[in-house]
Amino acid sequence: MDLARRSSVVNRRTSVSWASGTRPEIWQPADNSALSDKWGSVLARDIIDLPLVTVDEEISVEQACEALLANKTSCLAIRSAKAVGTTVPYIGLFDFADVNAFLTLAATRSTALPEHLRNNTQVTDITSAARTGLVPVKLVSNLSEKNPLRILANDSSLLSLLEVFSQGTHRVLIEAEDGSSEYLGFVSDRGLLSWLCSFAQESSILQQYFANSLEHLALPSLNLFNSVIACGTQSTVLDAMKLMSEEGVGSVAVVNEETGALLSAISVTDIAKMVVPSPDGNILTMTVGQFVSLVKEPDGVTDGEDKFPVYSVNPISPLGYTIQKLLATNAHRLFVSSTASMTGDLGSGCLSGIVSVVDVLSQFASLVDISNIDPQKMHRHRSMSTSSSGSHRSANSLSRRSSRQSPVRSLVSSAKQVAQ
Structure with a gap:
């Protein structure tokens, strides 16, 4: 089955309808002032969950990849060479989504690029730098267009985080004090969701709100009945990387090619943690089924299929249950199964949508009347057109070039060859 076919298995829209007058109303507090007042008094700096780890802008992207793994962090702040005496010493961030975007770019540079990359100055700069054999991390910062540098003042509240x-x-970087060049660390979207989940244990209002099922939450960004980005078990790891880069997502569902049933999921973090330290490039031509078994074996995965699938909910799942599963699985998104039970048991051909951490936080923002809620804003901005065929040729060629060196170093060499 080719990549186009694999995508068509699940990139479909499933519609749902309710008989007139049968859809229950969502429960919302009659007065949200208590929540607004409480959250307005909680300081963002008290929710910091990620330490600030910095690297110099001129280090190589390979060194930056190694720093991500060595520091066991999800994001690096890139310090400007002109940082002394500046109020904002960082030029940007670098995370696993950027790693995936760079690896995908280097591996497929010789094939037709997605439309948005053809005249992209950042890609041009990376290619030019590759002629020297060294691509500085500053050029790869936010290559994924999922990882912008956002800064909040030291006295910012939880409401500012929600906004x-x-x-x-x-993620958001928090200042040490107003106007200072020092910073305390990051608040991640998952960190805020975890705080809100703990807060709900003492809030009767949120406990009632958590009982609402997903299908009754009105915000359109909850894609319960929308297209799903997925690949089959026989796709290669490079296919999955390319799909995530093209579609601007941080994870893809892994499905049965024949039925479309959800088997597992893989993320940019899963891939980077395996590809970066790998001694050769063969992992990029490994099938997704093999890769899932390799990565998730400690969690009970065999032959690419989870023994206990944990990545799905369904439209009738309560919001509270969904939040607990997002936190328990350390996932940024869950896949929605239109025929699954509330506990997430899967049937065949039932994958119908997604719900993400950002979607859920947007619900909380809506609850306290924050304006301009648009969780799909960044996704629309980074939307890519589908690349033309040729990824298999690129992957095979890459495998031959990568047999004796790490994928990151090999891909820099690959980009250098293309640039010349």
């Missing part, structure tokens, strides 16, 4: 996250951002 930023409801625009699709995944």
